[in-house]
Amino acid sequence: MKHLSFLFTLLLLGAGSHLYAQKKLTGTWQANVGSDARPLRLIFHFTEANGTITGTMDSPDQGSTGLPIKEIKRNKDSILVDMSDIHIQYTGLLASNDSIAGQWHQAGRSMAIPFKKMDDAAPSSKVSDAPVKHLTSDDLTAQKKLIGHWQGNINLGKRLPLTFHFVEENGKIKGTVDSPDQGAMGLQVKEVIVDKDSLLIDMSNLGIQYTGVLISADSIDGEWHQAGSTYSVPLKRTATPLELKRPQTPKPPFNYQSEDVTFTNKDHSITYAGTITIPNGKGPFPAAVLITGSGPENRDEEVFGHKPFAVIADQLTKHGYVVLRVDDRGTGKTTGIYHGATTADFAKDVNAHLDYLKSRKEVNDKKMGLIGHSEGGIIAPIVASERKDVDFIVMLAGVGIPTTKGMELQNVAVMKKKGLTEVLADQYGFLYYGAVMAINASKDSATARQKITEAVKQWQLKAEPGILDGLDMRGPEAVTESTDLFLQMYNDPWFHYFLSINPTVYLEKLSCKVLALNGEKDIQVVSQPNLDGIRASLAKSKTKNYEVRELAGLNHLFQTCNTCSVEEYRVIEETFAPIALQTMTEWLDKNVK
Known part of the structure; x- marks a missing residue:
């Protein structure tokens, strides 16, 4: 099972810390994310001075030691380890004095990685003990x-x-x-x-x-x-250094106004930072808030140098729409702490974004809407179902079925794309679905462990020998390892809450206009089952103005793709397919303006 563990936590796309008295963070913490044959240890060293925690990280099996940690934030038992200088972020929950349950975020991907407290005297492993000859010259x-x-x-x-x-x-x-x-x-x-x-x-x-x-x-x-x-x-x-080619990224001067803004939520606990783009000419204009997908995202929903939200904002503002895009809480210039927040918390953030948008004199508050990508496509109907001032929503790779089923389909699709046979991938899907349903049926961690273990054992008993061998799932060790991995979902506040969401509940409450677009080649939000779910739910809703469309040849980021794997996102130069921009703009012009 070791070689499949990364699939358990594939997510839907798109400083100092004050001490907390209950659990001690300082010391040495280790995680093991490799296999016995190819070990990969990660080690954090946290120290405290004058009420501030600082630290470094080692990856001794990769020959790295003393990697700098830019900032460590702590809010009670929630922690954020910011290594953005090397494009890494770790968010976790201090579950006990010797255990951290958390997520490793890197290059647009996330993986559940728990850390255990080590003996503080444990060696950290240097890059090399051999002396290095340092060359010197004034030449x-x-x-x-x-x-x-x-x-x-x-x-x-x-x-x-x-x-x-x-x-x-x-x-x-x-x-x-x-x-x-x-x-x-x-x-x-x-x-x-x-x-x-x-x-x-x-x-x-x-x-x-x-x-x-x-x-x-x-x-x-x-x-x-x-x-x-x-x-x-x-x-x-x-003379021309190699760089990621992103020809669609907007560059100034713009033929519209672009303003960096800050504002707070109602209790002033979070200060949001974002960019509002405003058409030239006489307003007020129709307006939209852009809502990012899962994981800590900046206002441009940036991944691999792509800035899809900057591209969308540029397109829509040129066509007469005010657009607000905002850094996620605890990300970029927005304050607050990301880790420990759930989809419900992000919906509260979007409410604050809408309130700010409504306060702008350039905005026609009768024609305000939400455009959400991936998890943002779940949040948009959640918010719109509770507010009467939302005129429209656009769901980009939105989810129309219970998230437990959606995540099963995602894992199966990704595994097939990585070369697993259809039979093996489908069988893993059955295992995954049984485990996440066990998570949803559990009220505490001990019960979750018990129910997950039973679900894995039952699957193991029914599986053919070839399936067990193909997925490396023979014996009690595989049951224990799988249970531990699935239990991380239960212990992660975001994931646990996410698995409880049924989008149909919110879609059926809508009365606003709706456009739902999914890419045919999307393997993270599999298109047809989700579009079918959205269509069926909207048919039961109060809205009479909705359109549900699949766009041929596009992946989860709405790029025109070839292999259409997650790994291809960074290779493709196109950030957001022109046909997707055109479809969205034409629908808005017809139904909102």
Whole structure:
């Protein structure tokens, strides 16, 4: 089961901390996310000084130690470990003095990773105990040869492009590195040392070193050292550094007004930060709030350099609509804490966004609406079902069936896309559905463990031997491991609440206008079952003005896709298919303006 564990927590798309007296966070915490054959340990070191918690992280099996933690936030037993400098965030719940249940967020994906308290004296494993020769020189001529952009490729089973950027500051060379195919841009180089034509690029903060020789003005022959392995990575100078091509991302000057704004909810507990775009000309204008998908998202719902909400806002504002897009709570410039919040809390946030939109003189408050993507497509009908001032909603990859069934279909589709046979993927779907239904039937963690264990055992008894072998699900160890993984869903406040949602309840209460769009190739919100559910629910609602459409060839992000896997999101240059923008705009022009 180890090789399938990441599927348990695939989500729907799109500082210092004050101490809390009940449970102690300081110390050393370890998680094991690999297999016995390929271990992968993650270690947090948290210390406290003057009421503030700081820390570092090690990944000793990847040769990384002392990775910087930008900020640690704590609200009672909820914690957020911000490593955005290396494009990672960990959100968790301090379940006991020696246990953290949490989610690891990286490159648009999330995984449930629990941490256990270690002996504080436990070693952290350094990148290398071997001495490193540090080259030294005052030879500015040699340094200046290095200034500029350098590109190469590292072969780790597949070709990964890399780009180094070097500049001179106060007589010293500073640098960053990009790995665009991994969505990692601007990673800081700790030190650049040049001695004549030899160089050492120290990225020990990332567990990496690069050593090379400048063999010409435009060529470096060098090696990449990481996790005890060495890879040949020659570099070539380039005038145009490799970057993620995102041609749809709007760039100023805009032919409309764009204003960064802040506002609070009613009790002033959260200050929201966002961007409002306003058409030129005489208002008031129809207006929409954009609602992000699951996971901590910024106002542009940015993933792999794509900024779909910036693209949508640009399109709609050019066509005469005010658009407000906002950083999620605890994300970007919005205050509050993300971890521990549920879909119901995010719906409260959207209510505050609507209230702010309504306060703007440029907005026609008789023509306000919501446009939600993925989880946002669940939140939009939740909010609209409770307010009379919502004129319309647009559901982008919205959910129209109970989330337990939706998540089963998602996991099955993703596993098939990753190469599992249809039979194995479907059988795993039965296991998944039984376990999440056990979660929904449980009132406490102990009961959840008992019910999940029983569900896994019952599935195991019914499964054919070939299924058990194909999914690595033989024996009591597989039952225990599976139960532990599913129990993480119960212990995660967001996931636990999410699994209890039945969108049909809210869809059937709607009286506003509705457009529902899903991509035919979406494997995260499988199109037809969800569109069928939305259509059936709206037929029972008070709304008489609704349209439900599937858009051919589009994935979950509404990109025109080829393989249509999650991994392809970053490869595709298109951010949001023109046909999806056109469909949404034409519907709004016809039904809202």
